[in-house]
Amino acid sequence: MITSLRLVNFKNFADETLRIGPFTVIVGANASGKSNIRDAFRFLHGIGRGYTLAEILGGKYGGGGQREWEPIRGAPNEVVRFGQVQFSLEIGFELHGSELHYLIEVGYEPAGFLFLQEKLTSNAETFETFETSLSPYEGRPILLQEREAVYRETIDLLDSMRFLEPSPDRMREPSFPSANILGDSGENLPTVLEGICDNPKRKEILADWLSELTPMDVADFEFPRDPSGRVHLMLCEKNGRKVSAYSASDGTLRFLAMLAVLLGENPAGLYFFEEIDNGIHPVRLNLLMDLIERQTAKSGIQVLTTTHAPTLLTVMNDNTLENTSVVCRLEDTSDAIIRPVAELPNVRKLRQDQGLGRLHESGWMEDALFFTEDYDEAEDGS
Ligand SMILES: Nc1ncnc2c1ncn2[C@@H]1O[C@H](COP(=O)(O)OP(=O)(O)OP(=O)(O)O)[C@@H](O)[C@H]1O
Ligand SMILES: [Mg+2]
Incomplete structure (x- = not known):
C-alpha cells in the first residue's frame, strides 16, 4: 500500500508531501495543482510499465x-x-510490514531529460542505485534491471495503477469476450461485468449496489452476443423491463464503472479518478462514498480522487477525513502547498458543527491554511 507521495520541483510544487490512505481525497481551487499530483502518479506508473523517459513524458x-x-x-x-532544472518524486509504501521509499530524480537539460538518481530505502536496509551516464531521454530506471524480489515488487506496485476517466459513450460499446480489463475510459464494461456475474455472490452485490445507487430496481444482467461475437450489456429490472447499455443513463454507467473496479477480479492496486463526483447527484454521492469507503477498507484497493463537491466532503467518514488533503496556491506565485485537512486548526469541532462541505464552500480551508502557514513562519523567525 502506498502511504505518501513527495513532489520536489515537480510542476507547481517546491517540496510537498501528500498523505495517502485506502481512500484519499484531494480538494482545492481550480489551477491549484490537483491534476499535477495525478501527473506525478502517471510519471511513476510509466516507470512501472517499463517505458523510457522519452516515452513516459512524450507518449508511446x-x-x-x-x-x-x-x-x-x-x-x-x-x-x-x-525556473528549476530537475525534479524528484518519492513514494512511501508498505511492503511485508516494512516501510519503504522509492525516489527518482530527473534532470532537464537542453538536450533533454535524464535520470540522475534512483534510490530504494527501507527502515532495515538501504538499497541504493545511482546512474548519471544514461544518454539523455533514452534511459530506463535501473531498478527494472535488478533481480531481487524487493525491486520487482516495487516495480509491480508502480505498474499496478490505473487512471480512470469514464466516458459513458465508450461504456455503451459492446466488447470482445477476451477483453476482461476495464479500459481507462470504461471500455470493455460488458465483459468485465459478465466476469463479476459469473460469481453469484458478486453478482448479487453488484445488483444490490446498482439498485441503491440508481432509482432502477435491477434484478439481473444479461450479456447477449451479436453476430460478430461481441458482448452487449442489458440491465433487467424486477418489473421485467430490460434496458440496454445504449439507453442506460450516463450516471448509471458511471456507477457501473465504479462497481466494476471495486468488485471485479484482479483489480489494480491503485485507482486515480479525476473528479469522482462528475455527473452524480448529491444524494447518490453519499452512497457512492459509502461504497468506496467500505470496499477500500476491506479489499486492499486504493482509490484517489480529486473533487470540488462539498457533498462529498460532508458525507465522508472519519478515516477518509484523515486522508483528505487540501492543495492551495500561494499568493503571487503558481507554487502550491498540500496539507492534511485534519491538521487544520479546530477542524474537528467545526466539521461537527457545520459539516466539512460548508467549510469548503466558504473558503475556510484556504483561510485556515494561510493563517497556520503565516503563524508557523512567524514562529520560525522568532
Ligand atoms: N512547471 C510548472 N511550474 C510551475 N507551475 C506550474 C507548472 N506547470 C503547471 N503549473 C501550474 O499548475 C496549474 C495547473 O494545475 P492543475 O491542472 O493541477 O489544476 P487543478 O487543481 O487540477 O485545477 P482544476 O480543478 O481546474 O482541474 C497551472 O495553471 C500552473 O499555474
Ligand atoms: Mg484538474
Missing part, C-alpha cells in the same frame, strides 16, 4: 502508430517547476 506509440500511452501534460518544458 504502438507499431501501427496508435497511442498506447498519453504524454505527461506540459511535457517537455513545463514538467519541471518553472
Whole structure:
C-alpha cells in the first residue's frame, strides 16, 4: 500500500508531501495543482510499465502508430517547476510490514531529460542505485534491471495503477469476450461485468449496489452476443423491463464503472479518478462514498480522487477525513502547498458543527491554511 507521495520541483510544487490512505481525497481551487499530483502518479506508473523517459513524458506509440500511452501534460518544458532544472518524486509504501521509499530524480537539460538518481530505502536496509551516464531521454530506471524480489515488487506496485476517466459513450460499446480489463475510459464494461456475474455472490452485490445507487430496481444482467461475437450489456429490472447499455443513463454507467473496479477480479492496486463526483447527484454521492469507503477498507484497493463537491466532503467518514488533503496556491506565485485537512486548526469541532462541505464552500480551508502557514513562519523567525 502506498502511504505518501513527495513532489520536489515537480510542476507547481517546491517540496510537498501528500498523505495517502485506502481512500484519499484531494480538494482545492481550480489551477491549484490537483491534476499535477495525478501527473506525478502517471510519471511513476510509466516507470512501472517499463517505458523510457522519452516515452513516459512524450507518449508511446504502438507499431501501427496508435497511442498506447498519453504524454505527461506540459511535457517537455513545463514538467519541471518553472525556473528549476530537475525534479524528484518519492513514494512511501508498505511492503511485508516494512516501510519503504522509492525516489527518482530527473534532470532537464537542453538536450533533454535524464535520470540522475534512483534510490530504494527501507527502515532495515538501504538499497541504493545511482546512474548519471544514461544518454539523455533514452534511459530506463535501473531498478527494472535488478533481480531481487524487493525491486520487482516495487516495480509491480508502480505498474499496478490505473487512471480512470469514464466516458459513458465508450461504456455503451459492446466488447470482445477476451477483453476482461476495464479500459481507462470504461471500455470493455460488458465483459468485465459478465466476469463479476459469473460469481453469484458478486453478482448479487453488484445488483444490490446498482439498485441503491440508481432509482432502477435491477434484478439481473444479461450479456447477449451479436453476430460478430461481441458482448452487449442489458440491465433487467424486477418489473421485467430490460434496458440496454445504449439507453442506460450516463450516471448509471458511471456507477457501473465504479462497481466494476471495486468488485471485479484482479483489480489494480491503485485507482486515480479525476473528479469522482462528475455527473452524480448529491444524494447518490453519499452512497457512492459509502461504497468506496467500505470496499477500500476491506479489499486492499486504493482509490484517489480529486473533487470540488462539498457533498462529498460532508458525507465522508472519519478515516477518509484523515486522508483528505487540501492543495492551495500561494499568493503571487503558481507554487502550491498540500496539507492534511485534519491538521487544520479546530477542524474537528467545526466539521461537527457545520459539516466539512460548508467549510469548503466558504473558503475556510484556504483561510485556515494561510493563517497556520503565516503563524508557523512567524514562529520560525522568532
Ligand atoms: N512547471 C510548472 N511550474 C510551475 N507551475 C506550474 C507548472 N506547470 C503547471 N503549473 C501550474 O499548475 C496549474 C495547473 O494545475 P492543475 O491542472 O493541477 O489544476 P487543478 O487543481 O487540477 O485545477 P482544476 O480543478 O481546474 O482541474 C497551472 O495553471 C500552473 O499555474
Ligand atoms: Mg484538474
